[in-house]
Amino acid sequence: MSTPTGRRRGRPPRAAAQDGAPGTRERILDAARAEFARRGYDLAAIRAIARAADVNPALVHHYFGPKEALFAAAVGAAVEPVSRRIAGEPLAEVTELGERFTRLFLGVWESQDTREPLLAVLRSALSNETAAAIFRRHVTDLLLARLVETLPGPDAALRAELAATQLVGVALARYVLRLEPLASTDVETLARRLTPAVQLHLTGRPDAPAGA
Amino acid sequence: MSTPTGRRRGRPPRAAAQDGAPGTRERILDAARAEFARRGYDLAAIRAIARAADVNPALVHHYFGPKEALFAAAVGAAVEPVSRRIAGEPLAEVTELGERFTRLFLGVWESQDTREPLLAVLRSALSNETAAAIFRRHVTDLLLARLVETLPGPDAALRAELAATQLVGVALARYVLRLEPLASTDVETLARRLTPAVQLHLTGRPDAPAGA
């Protein structure tokens, strides 16, 4: 047996789709995002996605083609708005960058809508070289590029990356590994703790200097 | 055909093993460590390990039993000395903890012998819940426990974890994702950059206060 779902073959009668009930296509995308987030690219199974979307595996392929394309459609499309939001963030005084950067980062990881695709990318990048390449490009070209421009000094790129590693490390421990007490700490406390460390990397001082 | 290696069946004649050439058992463990480090627990294939060790897959099973046991033998056994080394590290003045901790961490990640099993654990913990649980226990119970005891204040656990996230974030970016320029920065520079951030988390100040 492959998977006799009991539903009959062929196009179903006009769904009488409840208001707000997502169409099949959307259900597949949602399930895909969840599965990619939970397992990472390689371990996510199309068959499991289909099961979660309550649909035949072949239908997934019918809509989206091969696995890579499904990943792009489900995750790539969901990550893009996050990237644009970050890229569109107005530049701040260099002494405020630490706080801005920290809160922006925590913000996108706290909202479940944006967390899921980010989780998917992070998990995937850790075991899949293609995903890792995409991740690298995103981080350096999109996320850090503008930040680097506004920082003085020749080692701005390194400093920006060290600030980023602090935040990614927190994301890893808090959202992936669910390490306590970090995972249960409220965001505000976290932001206050992290800001000085991030600012330290960016400007060499843990806070906005009083005089200058 | 499964894999006709051309070698014949049965126990081979007394290996005439070159001096220093590792026995079969060791070759399997090495290959396993490398594969687990490269792909993480779930994606590492026993058959690939056997191929790398130039040995029949059934032999892996013969020596180590099922996959979990192989992981424990290859990775667990290699991680333990690292844990012991860290646990045995003499306690330092609280003002020097940042530097000690940072350099110890970078040290174990820089040496290839210790990096490989750490990579294996990290990669595995990200996609496998069992591995994640082991990772959590190791970090909180073994790595951070003593550190937390020596730190004053009620939020010592959180502060220690934040320091750890900074370092794990660096490990991720440098050794897993190979993000530039971080991946090519020399360790000494890195240590100097990281120490204040780690110390900041631990004591609230980026360096040892001059007076106290």
Added chain:
DNA sequence: GCTTTTATTCGTCATGCGTTTAATTATTTG
């Protein structure tokens, strides 16, 4: 020298994967 133990490969089982082709049913278009 016979027996037991050890090292090794072979063959196979059940399972799961991504993908493809064909069949089936409903809706839309002409």
Added chain:
DNA sequence: CAAATAATTAAACGCATGACGAATAAAAGC
């Protein structure tokens, strides 16, 4: 109403995986 198109499932293909039993050959122990 007929033809085209869209949505859906069923069935299968080819491949990889973890696991294991059985066979075989050498070495070690008695």
